[in-house]
Amino acid sequence: MPETETDQSVHRLATLRERLDHGMDRRAFLRTLVSGGYAAGMAAVLGVDDFLTADDGEVPVVTALVRDDPADPWSIRERTQTVPAEWYAAVQKAFEVNEQLARLGFTGYLGSAVVPGNLDSGTATVSVGLSNDGHSIPEMVADLAEGIDLNAETIIDVDEIQHGPKHRNPRLADALVDDQVPSGVTCETPTSIATLGPALYHPDGQRRFFVTAEHAFVGDHDVSDGTVVLPRENEDSIELGTVARHHPMVDIAAIEPTGTLEPASSIDAPSRPRVRGQFTRFGLATLVAQDADLEKVGALTGHTTGKIQGIDAVTCFTDDFCRRGQLRWGGEMDLTDGDSGSVSYHRDPEGDDRDVLIAGFNNARTWWPGQSYVWGVGAYRLTEQHGYHF
Template sequence: MGDEDTRYRSRAVHDEPLGRMGRRRFVNTLAGLGFGALSASLLTADDVRAASSDEVPIVYGLTRDGTSEGDGSGGGPSGGGVRPRRKTVPADWYDDFRSAVAAHRNLDVIHHESVASSAVAPGEYGGANATIHVDITAEEVRGAVPERVRDTPVEVRRVERTRERELDADPAALRSGAPAAGEGVPGSVAVASDDLYGTLAPAMRDPKDGALYFATANHVFGGTGNGGESLYLLDDGRTEIGSVREGYPKSDVVCASPKAGYEPLHRIRDGDPGRVLGQFTKAGLADLKAAGEKLEKIGVKTGHTKGKIQAVDGVTCAYGAICKRGQLKWGEESGFGDGDSGSVNYHPDPDDPEAGVLVGGFNNARTWWPGEDYIWGTAAHHVTNKHGYTF
């Protein structure tokens, strides 16, 4: 059953005879009531019973199944499993959000040349409902965008058409500091290709075998055909720490195989806490936005900044040669500069905030034109869905 013909009435799950259902019927029942595919596949009947009658459970995050690999404690890869992080949210809010995501998918106005981007702004707890934001660069296309898609309002904003900015290839103004030899390499340190520099993400993992990889923004390597190119750590010089395994231009992510002696760490340098436990789901990001929680990032150019989530499930085509889906918009443009590309945004794990953080997504660019003010990049859940890697 697709989103187009799903009625979002998640609260009705409390009326279902869950105790008599097999697993397949349980998953199909949740999907039919409008639960997202990930939540439907990972929730249990006990999760539903634990929620009050006006609430429903969701999976807000995924953490690694095995906590020692790549965290600097000396453990090696221990398999690729993940564990769901669950919580309850108001059923009406969840239905409104899920309806908005489906409406955004059905809207599909991004193919218009003068539509720059579109995204879903999740509703607030006890406040405004979800809306779809559509940014246009020419007034004549406004009439092609409906005011509502089913029950979800659509807000259209005019922004200025602008050329791409030239990226800074001079690393002279970067924050200094690099990991000590033998300690592994955490995220939020300066890295470079032969031509451009950026910020290293914390370790990414292939769930199929638990192998760890370095990651940063694909545009640091200039787009396509970058397999085998060297990834350098900018310490006192340029130390080769790996080589590109594969680049993903549509997600603006590149993964690099580590060179012998250089271990990617599930850590963010100077983070407090700095340990990366996993990542947020799309619903988890929407929940943070609804609660007014802020994301953080540490980049090698602008350092540590914080900002609120503005929109999820974004699509942007105007600012780059390739349309990008799964975009997360957050913060303010002043919190990002050339050299911060490849860093990640994150938030303490709501289940155990002292233990570590969950990643929201990559930071790949910022606005530089009148009418908008945010940082954007590909959400971690989209990278996982499209390419398999997890934090």
């Protein structure tokens, strides 16, 4: 069947994007638009409108959503920085390859993650987890991934979750400031304990929620009726609220405050970190490129740090569906039962000393041989899929 005019236009756009991704400079890009009969607005269609304003060899990317006013969660705005165009092209292509792997969901596929190289390398890798019964990456994906390293790993014996040690004492909330509860302390559901995350915001009515892991309500017939309680040291427990929204695919439960206490945009660590916003997907990519550490404060293991091992990850180890937009970091000892609901974070490079940006929401850890990391949903995924922000 002959190509239609629309098919031809799509092909021309794809070709132009490929040339741009391989390092076409701005002048050559503009010449191609003009000689090809494209309007200048076509740059927006290609997703490269900001490319025209950058210096040769660099492209601006949105790296974070940050508050102008630390006390006003609705003053959030985008922050950008320029990165090498070659690195950007490699990371963007790795995201696309990773998405293609997830869509195929071929037999033996257990998950994958993007691992950007350093900014000067112009490289990115996709790490692919395969079961141990002889499966391999489909040839069509390998062909698509030209220029991107595919690092295939065989994962052995992904069996029932092995629970962590039970002997740790949970971290209880101490003195509360202005009736606000920080992240990193213990909360109780009707069936288990978990960790409170920092205040989670939604633009629908400018609502503010407590948040913890949805799986902490396992055993409840109706999670939406679940209540969350704050245990106190030598004091009576206080009811925080009732589950208003829950999202199994990202494993979060948003709790509507019903008492006198409110969630705080702070973390219960010695330095009292103040949450100023969150990283985007490319913001996480730049952290990997800089070999940066993430931190977390869990109700059981307390404060730990670790390197990012993969971003925009797909996790198919549990449940009957794959979780997308995952963040892998640290090691399996950085999380145990009761730490779910904590967040990973990194210092805001442009903020005050105590300002931090949220990277992701911690849900689980590896329990199978050969791999060791914490995994959970990236903050950017909560925004993209459900409109929340920290």
